[in-house]
Amino acid sequence: MYRYDDFDRQLVLERTEQFREQVKRRLSGDITEDQFRPLRLMNGVYLQLHAYMLRVAVPYGTLRADQLRQLGYIARRYDKGYGHFTTRQNIQYNWPKLDEIPDALLDLAKVEMHAIQTSGNCIRNTTTDQYAGAAADEIEDPRPYCELIRQWSTFHPEFTYLPRKFKIAVTGSPNDRAAVKVHDIGLRMHQNDAGEVGFEVIVGGGLGRTPFVGKTVRDFIGKNDLFSYLEAILRVYNRFGRRDNKYKARIKILVHEIGVEEMQRLVEEEWAQIKGGSLRVDDAEIAHYIEQFAPPAFETLSDDDSEFERRKAENREFSNWVRSNVIAHKQPGYAIANVSLKPIGGIPGDATDTQMELVADLSEQYSFGDVRVTHEQNLVLPHVKKADLFSLWAELKNANLATANLGYVTDIISCPGLDYCALATARSIPLSQRISERFSDLDRQHDIGELKIKISGCINACGHHHVGHIGILGLDKRGKEFYQITLGGDASENAEIGKIAGAGFSEAEVVDAIESLVTKYLGIRETGERFIDTYRRVGMDPFKEVLYGDR
Template sequence: MYRYDEFDAHFVSARVDQFRDQVQRRLAGDLTEEQFKPLRLMNGVYLQLHAYMLRIAIPYGTLNAVQMRRLAHVARTYDRGYGHFTTRQNIQFNWPRLKDIPEILSQLAEVEMHAIQTSGNCIRNVTADHFSGAAADEILDPRPYAEILRQWSSLHPEFSYLPRKFKIAVTGAPHDRAAVQVHDIGLQAVRDADGNVGFRVFVGGGLGRTPMVGRLVREFLPEADLLAYSEAILRVYNRYGRRDNKYKARIKILVHETGLEELKADIEAEFAEIRDGVLKLPASEIERITTYFDPPAFVAADGDEAVLEAAIAADPQLEAFAARNVHPHRAPGYASLTISLKPIGKAPGDATAEQMEVVADLAERYGHDEIRVSHEQNLVLPHVRRRDIPAIHAALVEAGLGEANAGLVTDIIACPGLDYCALATARSIPVAQRISERFGSPERQREIGDLKIKISGCINACGHHHVGHIGILGVEKKGEEYYQITLGGSADENTSVGEIIGRGFSYDEVVDAIEKVVDTYVGLRETPQEDFLAAYRRVGDQPFKEALYGTA
């Protein structure tokens, strides 16, 4: 993985010193809250319901064992023993004291981590496919490009005060696991007929109160132009994006209000001006960054598969785990493992300090020291030898992390919701927990098959409800929590925004309603292989409406 050079190390440690000084000045009264708030937000510090919250960047979701252990240390020493992995592949701590945060950041800087640009109207942490550099279906590893984008966008002086926040996601596989079409810029790495690397570029996707699917603005952007073209998009956005209304300030609104063709022309005109300037990426620089992401030496041997098969034959729990949480790897004899942070009835995305340490140990011992955070709020060991899966599984089960539910009905995305978040209007986590318990039996989950439920506790949609096969949006109505259900959303290469099925349900009713939707699907699917989304797209919303509201 990428290692800081001298410049990175100096830059991050200087930033910690600067923030330490800012906190001291705030506490001493030299800065008012109004002056301090934008400064703390630039360093990932929010004020939530019960306490401050610190959001730490995990660039493109990649970290190593030392970094994970440091997160565990922060959780134990400065927080309440756990952290929350987010839908942007970051981690949040829910209880830090303001006075401790400079020290936390200093300790994170020691292991090449920071909280820069995890908030504010800037280019946020770049996200990527969590199976990058490992997946069998990958065309190329998107992480070098995500890293190049990270370096370009870090404290970019021109883009530190954008009209609104700006999110970039990159995938290198035809099957999109990074939800690129619901990002401000979505990049899909491809190769042309001659083998040259480039990107399909989507602009203007996003969720929130105005969900929109990104529009394709470039079928093939040569890799050398990645930064110049990104800069052109940002310049057009920075110049024309609305600043009069924060709810209309994202680039998706600009795309919508300007029209795709005019905006494309603006971007191309800007791009023509700068494409041959300093932002042209030399092949040598791409190569230099790419070497940081060279795959480890894979050493599978004959007989590996027999070891795994024998263990599976003897252990039904392992069999279920292998069926759901093991993803095909590009190297023979290897796999990528999903470590579910969705144990039945638990808060999605939460991990204790002890669990983080177990994952760190496993990554070091079996996983070439690599860990990923997925936007679906799970952890991933991208490179494990298949013969080691039984041993890893046993350790995970012992740590309470062995749930074999990746991609199933209980693998729910949920934002922190009203239990923690100052913006939320309803709770998300306990709804996820109750759904998880309702469908918790392994047999029932397997019978239902692939199903993505995503829950947000307010219209800002951090829980990605718009792109859940089943989406749940919590709102406040007359002082009570109410939940709107949307169906048919998806965030893969066939992205779609779910449609509201009808009137909402109370906190007490919503789990029954979800069960009716799921049972209706199971009853009408043509084969067990027809997943929820395919069935919904075939039959439309009518059968679900009838099940939920009757025919009247």
């Protein structure tokens, strides 16, 4: 894993000191709230419904044990004993005090972490596949490039006041777990005809009030040229992106309005001017970063572990967990273990200080001190020996962290919604809790199979409802919460924006509505079909009928 050197460390410390001064200037009245707001946002400090919120960056979703332990400490010391993992693989604290935030940032800096650019109209935390460096289906570990993007984008002097926020995601696997097609820039690693590995560049995807699936502006960009190419896209966006209307300021609107060909022309024209310049990264430097993410010291093992097989055969609960939460590893004898932060009836993505500390300990014991945060708001121990899975599971279970529901109907993405968020129009957490309780029966969940429900509490779509197989959008209708259902969304390599099924449902009706959709699917599915497959085969009408009948 990447370790800061003295330059990185110095930069974060200087930034922490700078923010401490800015807070001091704010509290003393030297700068107004209007002047302070963008400064605090650039440091991840929001003002939410009840209090300030601090969003801490987890670069490309990768954490070391000491970092996760420190996140637990911060939850206890500066907050109310918990944190919330987000769809950007970050963590949010809901109750920090402004005058204590500089100290919290200093404590983060001690473990090489920060809250830089977790808000504001700048380049946000780059996200990637949570299984990077472990997944069996991976072409190459994307994290060295993510780290290079992190550095290139941190305090980029030209791109700190963009028309709007800017999100980049990278996948190193053909099975896209990073939702790259719904990002401002999505990078998909693949091999070209010459056998070199590089990136397909997808631009202009995004959710929010005007969702789009991104479009390819370049089939292949070599690794050395990636950064000048990114700079070219950002410069085109900074110069030509709309600034007259906040809701039309994302790059997706620019791409939509001028067309992908014109976008391509502008980017290529800009790139031609800078591609030979100082942003070209040579092979030696790339190799240096690849080395930083070298695989841990795996043991040479057989892929079959008889003890593991015996435990599975003996213990149904364990084998259920393995079936849903354990994923194939590229190294024989190892597996990827997903730690669900979606206990039945719980708050999606929330973890207590002691849970964070426990997972940190377990990662040291079983996973080379490596932990990942997923955009679906769970944690991952990426490198666990199959022989250790049973003991790991038993310890997770004691801490209510072994819910066997990964990818199932109760593994719901939910934004904080009106319970915390100043922008929300409706609550989303209580709804996810009630759906989770309705489908709590594990056998039934396994029978239903993969079904991604995603809930947003307002049109900004932080809960990714547009790309949920079933998406739910909470709105306010004359002072009452009501919920609109979309169907057929997909965040994977087959990305699709879901379609609105029809009129919204009241808070009382919506869980029944979801259940009727699931029942319909179970009734008409063909062998091996997931919900999304059935939807694609039969279309909206049969589902619409169960929701609305003749209405």
